[in-house]
Amino acid sequence: MTTLSKQQASDPAAQRQSGDGTRLRYLRPYYEVDDRNENFEVRVFMPGVRKSGVDITYENDMLTVSGTRDRDLPEGWRPLHRERRSDSYHLELQLNVDVDGDRISAHVEDGVLTLTLPKAETIKPRRIPVE
Amino acid sequence: METNLNLKFGKEGMAMQLIRRDDPTLTRFDSWFGDTWNDIHPLTQFLEGLGTRAPAAWRPTVEFYEDEENYHAQFEVPGVKKDEIDIELENAVLTISAKREEQGDEGRQSRFAFTRSVNVPDGIDADKVKAHLEDGILTVTMPKQEGRKPRAIQVN
Known part of the structure; x- marks a missing residue:
């Protein structure tokens, strides 16, 4: 599992894309997942993206997140050095477990989108009494 | 390959449990951590x-x-x-x-x-x-x- 990023990093196509500093259509954001007992929590890191720039869909077990940041620079700002290669983010996650799609909630704070995915009844942890 | 994709985000295997596939169409590794x-x-x-x-x-x-x-x-x-x-x-x-x-x-x-x-x-x-x-x-x-x-x- 440690190899995944490395494999990709050594992918010549990817390297080319990275090396020449081209602008990309979108970036794939870094994300984290936690199991919170009743919910799964997914945090998607999209710096500069506000609530209004986020679009989330959930369909057929596919969770899709898009984020766009405001690309307007303040008046009079001239770029001297840029590293960011896109103003847009896109992430698609095919979920492996049943979640209650109607009750997915989301909020954005400090450039992090936090999605709370309630587990469907069938997969919730259950306490079994000993009889 | 696809199953491995899950593992990299796995904290105690949870991501693996939740997510079956991660960006199936994308193999590119885009990161905002640098260029x-x-x-x-x-x-x-x-x-x-x-x-x-x-x-x-x-x-x-x-x-x-x-x-x-x-x-x-x-x-x-x-x-x-x-x-x-x-x-x-x-x-x-x-x-x-x-x-x-x-x-x-x-x-x-x-x-x-x-x-x-x-x-x-x-x-x-x-x-x-x-x-x-x-x-x-x-x-x-x-x-x-x-x-x-x-x-x-x-x-x-």
Whole structure:
């Protein structure tokens, strides 16, 4: 599992894309997942993206997140050095477990989108009494 | 390959449990942590820490701008709180660092640590440097010293 990023990093196509500093259509954001007992929590890191720039869909077990940041620079700002290669983010996650799609909630704070995915009844942890 | 995709995000296997496939159409590795492959991705760090979330080396991207009065450096620091950031300007090097040591509670990511330095031009009025954090972007505004500002020269 440690190899995944490395494999990709050594992918010549990817390297080319990275090396020449081209602008990309979108970036794939870094994300984290936690199991919170009743919910799964997914945090998607999209710096500069506000609530209004986020679009989330959930369909057929596919969770899709898009984020766009405001690309307007303040008046009079001239770029001297840029590293960011896109103003847009896109992430698609095919979920492996049943979640209650109607009750997915989301909020954005400090450039992090936090999605709370309630587990469907069938997969919730259950306490079994000993009889 | 597809099943492996899940593992890289797995904290105690949870991501693997939740997510079957991750960006099936994408093999590109896009990261906002920098534009060179030599950058250390926090993910790699987490994994190399054998699944624990040891403080990760994380190199935020920086963008540098200029207007008539100021230089502006913008760092991408999503999820980082104001009181977790340190900013230093010394010998024309601007350094930001941030650190979180506790485990993540609900709604928060867990530990991280990073430092990023950039060279800044001479002639900054160090006493008037300001910083502003919004939407995961830290903007450090460095006013130019009086003598460095553009001046209209009268033609006689």
